[in-house]
Amino acid sequence: MVEQELKMMLESPAIVDELPKEPVDDPMRPLAEKRAAKILKKNRREIDRLQKHAEECLYTMNREGYIYAIGKIRTIIRKPLSHEALGVLFDTSIERLIELANEAIEKQK
DSSP states (O other): OHHHHHHHHHHOHHHHHHSOSSOOOOTTHHHHHHHHHHHHHHHHHHHHHHHHHHHHHHHTTOHHHHHHHHHHHHHHTTOOOOHHHHHHHHHHHHHHHHHHHHHHHHHHO
16 A cells, blocks of 8 residues: 555656756755765765665665665664655665666677
8 A cells, every 4th residue: 555655656747846946045955964964974884884785685685684774874864764665665676676687688689
């Protein structure tokens, strides 16, 4: 149920239409960028480690490891996702990885 809703939301052209066409001048933007830079600087090693772990989990089809790594990264950057949404992210990433592998095989033929 949740997976279908997420897929529908991602495929919906209405989301793209709602985005602003021009950058918005927000007075809080410099402060937000400063805080984001501080978070990234403080956690760079851990984020790099978790990103590498997530990639390895994709290659070995380790769903729980991938969900853990991406979930932890999202928590660090203060944009958490639900376990179900991370599962959908894993599924779509695996599908795309398989598509890329099949395209590479077709090119070699």
